[in-house]
Amino acid sequence: MKRILITGAAGFLGSHLSDRFIKEGYEVIGMDNLITGDMDNIAHLLPLEHFSFHHHDVSNYVHIAGDLDYILHFASPASPIDYLKMPIQTLKVGSLGTHNLLGLAKAKGARILIASTSEVYGDPLVNPQPEEYWGNVNPIGPRGVYDEAKRFQEAMTMAYHTYHSVEIRIARIFNTYGPRMRVNDGRALPTFFSQAIESKDITVYGDGSQTRAFCYVDDLVEGIYRLLHSDYSLPVNIGNPDEITILQAAQEVIEIVEGTTSKIIQQELPKDDPKVRRPDITKAQNILDWFPTVDRHDGFRRTYEYFKTKFGG
Numbered sequence: 497m498k499r500i501l502i503t504g505a506a507g508f509l510g511s512h513l514s515d516r517f518i519k520e521g522y523e524v525i526g527m528d529n530l531i532t533g534d535m536d537n538i539a540h541l542l543p544l545e546h547f548s549f550h551h552h553d554v555s556n557y558v559h560i561a562g563d564l565d566y567i568l569h570f571a572s573p574a575s576p577i578d579y580l581k582m583p584i585q586t587l588k589v590g591s592l593g594t595h596n597l598l599g600l601a602k603a604k605g606a607r608i609l610i611a612s613t614s615e616v617y618g619d620p621l622v623n624p625q626p627e628e629y630w631g632n633v634n635p636i637g638p639r640g641v642y643d644e645a646k647r648f649q650e651a652m653t654m655a656y657h658t659y660h661s662v663e664i665r666i667a668r669i670f671n672t673y674g675p676r677m678r679v680n681d682g683r684a685l686p687t688f689f690s691q692a693i694e695s696k697d698i699t700v701y702g703d704g705s706q707t708r709a710f711c712y713v714d715d716l717v718e719g720i721y722r723l724l725h726s727d728y729s730l731p732v733n734i735g736n737p738d739e740i741t742i743l744q745a746a747q748e749v750i751e752i753v754e755g756t757t758s759k760i761i762q763q764e765l766p767k768d769d770p771k772v773r774r775p776d777i778t779k780a781q782n783i784l785d786w787f788p789t790v791d792r793h794d795g796f797r798r799t800y801e802y803f804k805t806k807f808g809g
């Protein structure tokens with residue numbers, strides 16, 4: 497039986513990945529410091545023989561007894577409001593946390609996949625973004641703590657590959673959504689669903705003309721699973737190229753939520769908010785034979801069903 501360590505296991509992506517690897521017959525060791533994760537996301541896994549949970553902050557030395565085949569490093573605050581509230585932790589988990597996990601991978605001879613991000617492209621000057629694009633990041637802006645930690649993470653991971661022959665995989669993850677996002681996560685879709693369910697104003701920042709391309713979580717998990725098992729060491733974009741404006745996303749949420757009387761209001765656009773974002777997924781298609789299959793309307797509906805349960809529906 498293969499053993500895999502998943503950091504950020506109680507979070508949105510980490511918990512879905514834990515489910516997938518359990519289903520595939522792996523022994524899963526979940527790790528989380530629970531600053532943004534939620535034990536509810538993995539409560540169903542705790543009784544299982546092949547799942548264990550360690551409450552630990554990976555920015556401190558990480559000890560795992562026994563063999564380890566794989567590491568998925570998914571621990572990090574991931575919402576702009578979280579990294580504004582926790583800038584130092586965000587910097588530390590992407591840098592010190594990554595260093596600890598690369599050291600662990602080296603010691604155990606494990607393959608490590610790190611969760612990088614479309615934020616390495618910053619406010620991009622090319623659209624869509626291919627992996628070859630170096631990005632347009634403001635290091636000292638509010639997003640710098642996340643963006644630069646993730647860029648450092650990629651550099652450190654590549655260095656361990658080059659100098660220590662550690663087997664690495666780098667996923668550049670674009671906006672992903674679905675069940676288990678937090679109601680107060682602050683990102684666009686969970687915020688819009690929560691607001692619409694409670695018939696509160698829908699807060700669109702700026703004029704809503706900025707774009708994002710939203711990937712349903714099941715597609716993301718499939719992409720990560722394939723990337724881990726591939727033999728490709730350079731970064732791969734994982735996301736859905738279905739690009740829409742934020743205003744359109746808000747309107748579609750209102751259409752889906754039954755009985756809502758929410759209206760869209762405009763609020764100030766946060767500093768350095770990327771104007772466009774869309775993955776070029778040619779590499780993922782060619783190397784992993786992967787393409788997202790969940791269409792936006794279906795994904796939005798499934799997400800709505802989840803958020804309804806969070807409001808007693």
Ligand code: UDP
Pocket residue numbers: 575576671682683684685687688699700701702706708742765766769770
């Ligand atoms: N956004 C918004 N209203 C909200 C939350 C976010 O209009 O209540 C906008 C935000 O300014 C950005 C886009 O939606 O342009 C996506 O934001 P999110 O926080 O989901 O993540 P990002 O893609 O910026 O990292």
